[in-house]
Amino acid sequence: MPDWNAAAAEAAALAGAWSEARGPGGAILLFDTAGIRHAAAGGFASLEHGLPFTPDTPNRLASISKHFLAATLLLEEIPLEAPLGTLLDGLPPAVAAVPLERALDMTGGLPDMMELLWQQGVPFTASLTAEEVFSVARRIPALNAAPGTEMAYSNTGWRLAQRILPERRAVSYPEALRRRLFAPLDLPFAFPEDESVPVPGLATGYWWDGAGWRRGRYGLHFSASGGLAGSATALARWAAALMAGRGPLAGILERLAAPRRFADGSESVYHLGLVRSALGRVALVGHGGSLPGYRNHVLMAPELGLGVVVLTNREEEALWPALRVMAALTGEPLPAAPLAVPPGLFAAAEGPFWAELAADSISVMGGFERLVAAPGGEWRSLPAYLDIRLRAEGPDALAGMVGGVARRLLRVPEGLAPDPALAGEWTDPVLGTGLRVTPEGEARFDWAGGIGARCRLTPLPGGRALADLSHGPWRHRPCLWLQPDGSLRLASHRARVLHLHRRS
Numbered sequence: 001m002p003d004w005n006a007a008a009a010e011a012a013a014l015a016g017a018w019s020e021a022r023g024p025g026g027a028i029l030l031f032d033t034a035g036i037r038h039a040a041a042g043g044f045a046s047l048e049h050g051l052p053f054t055p056d057t058p059n060r061l062a063s064i065s066k067h068f069l070a071a072t073l074l075l076e077e078i079p080l081e082a083p084l085g086t087l088l089d090g091l092p093p094a095v096a097a098v099p100l101e102r103a104l105d106m107t108g109g110l111p112d113m114m115e116l117l118w119q120q121g122v123p124f125t126a127s128l129t130a131e132e133v134f135s136v137a138r139r140i141p142a143l144n145a146a147p148g149t150e151m152a153y154s155n156t157g158w159r160l161a162q163r164i165l166p167e168r169r170a171v172s173y174p175e176a177l178r179r180r181l182f183a184p185l186d187l188p189f190a191f192p193e194d195e196s197v198p199v200p201g202l203a204t205g206y207w208w209d210g211a212g213w214r215r216g217r218y219g220l221h222f223s224a225s226g227g228l229a230g231s232a233t234a235l236a237r238w239a240a241a242l243m244a245g246r247g248p249l250a251g252i253l254e255r256l257a258a259p260r261r262f263a264d265g266s267e268s269v270y271h272l273g274l275v276r277s278a279l280g281r282v283a284l285v286g287h288g289g290s291l292p293g294y295r296n297h298v299l300m301a302p303e304l305g306l307g308v309v310v311l312t313n314r315e316e317e318a319l320w321p322a323l324r325v326m327a328a329l330t331g332e333p334l335p336a337a338p339l340a341v342p343p344g345l346f347a348a349a350e351g352p353f354w355a356e357l358a359a360d361s362i363s364v365m366g367g368f369e370r371l372v373a374a375p376g377g378e379w380r381s382l383p384a385y386l387d388i389r390l391r392a393e394g395p396d397a398l399a400g401m402v403g404g405v406a407r408r409l410l411r412v413p414e415g416l417a418p419d420p421a422l423a424g425e426w427t428d429p430v431l432g433t434g435l436r437v438t439p440e441g442e443a444r445f446d447w448a449g450g451i452g453a454r455c456r457l458t459p460l461p462g463g464r465a466l467a468d469l470s471h472g473p474w475r476h477r478p479c480l481w482l483q484p485d486g487s488l489r490l491a492s493h494r495a496r497v498l499h500l501h502r503r504s
Contacts, residue, residue, distance in 0.1 A: 033305040059203045069173070107262060144497065342395050344356070365479065421486075455469055
């Protein structure tokens with residue numbers, strides 16, 4: 001039996017801490033297949049105006065939006081097995097060959113557009129329309145990896161999938177959402193594709209810069225990958241209907257959460273806009289969402305018909321609070337803290353792959369995940385976006401699986417000097433990206449007017465170095481590594497296709 005009282009007390013404690021801190025806040029809702037069972041909220045939706053955050057305050061859902069698009073594609077009977085090039089015109093050959101289902105389950109190898117733009121010096125606040133982003137997508141020269149070989153989070157497949165509806169069904173995505181989902185279920189969601197589109201009552205997003213709360217801003221076209229806005233009440237009603245299979249949602253959750261497999265037959269934790277995980281003996285599906293100033297998570301336990309929604313307008317982790325409430329609700333223990341984690345920076349013997357460990361977290365090529373203990377003295381991620389299982393091989397080596405791929409990493413020695421061969425002016429002939437590296441180990445990522453982002457490089461062995469670019473609350477750390485022919489590649493976990501050559 002679910003312990004609603006214990007879960008309500010946990011939710012109230014979390015929300016109470018937001019109110020006590022007199023900062024941004026959020027709402028936490030508990031629900032079952034019949035509907036909402038309890039709601040807690042605290043903190044402010046607007047610091048400037050002193051408006052409280054309530055369960056009915058609209059918030060940006062960010063990537064929780066993804067499974068709404070997946071459900072719409074299923075209801076519109078779009079063939080998920082079809083290559084993207086048969087559904088959309090004008091795609092580059094490598095992208096056109098990717099099956100839609102792999103573009104959606106993050107095994108398509110598609111470079112993430114946001115990180116690809118960052119690597120070209122574009123700031124995260126730059127306002128870019130859907131067509132401007134698509135114009136870059138049409139010039140993607142290659143994939144990060146062969147489809148089906150690796151799970152690497154990317155919004156690009158979802159951006160492209162949104163365009164399929166008007167091209168193949170002559171209906172815009174907002175209209176398809178309204179017709180297929182929102183009207184039949186009476187759900188008050190909005191789909192503002194640009195930051196300038198007003199959403200009445202929308203909470204202001206905030207992130208902490210070390211001294212105070214700053215407003216979050218995201219300039220890119222939001223797209224179906226993360227553009228929905230709605231309240232915690234609306235999201236809990238949606239999730240309850242999804243678990244119950246009400247109206248048009250009959251059988252949809254089962255299709256969204258059906259097993260997804262790599263090319264070798266092994267199973268991936270990422271499905272169609274939902275991530276599979278577990279809390280003790282309870283199987284969970286859910287998804288997080290992050291935009292500058294907004295962090296959210298929804299968790300569902302379909303076999304029990306229970307769920308938790310956490311929506312916040314503060315740049316803090318939302319998965320762990322959702323797990324705390326779910327643990328109180330189900331009586332299952334929270335995952336144990338990892339033991340004997342060797343903190344520090346590690347890198348593969350060659351290539352761009354690297355990871356940095358802290359006591360309870362890991363950054364893999366810039367992708368952050370929390371770590372917990374796993375059987376046999378190993379560690380695993382709480383897969384918000386990336387499935388990780390690692391073990392130590394002595395104090396200076398790590399081995400395991402990251403995104404379905406076997407990796408072995410070695411500790412990076414301290415005090416390395418910048419490799420002089422990295423110095424120079426570089427350009428990507430396909431996308432026109434410019435990069436300048438000084439002999440002292442500083443890099444500038446050129447953008448319009450020669451403004452660009454500057455940073456100090458962290459040297460790695462073997463003609464490699466890590467950049468460190470700040471994008472508001474987000475940190476982007478692409479790896480530069482020299483090729484045998486003297487060219488230079490640039491890669492993060494989500495975008496690995498830039499290939500630069502020296503300017504003569």
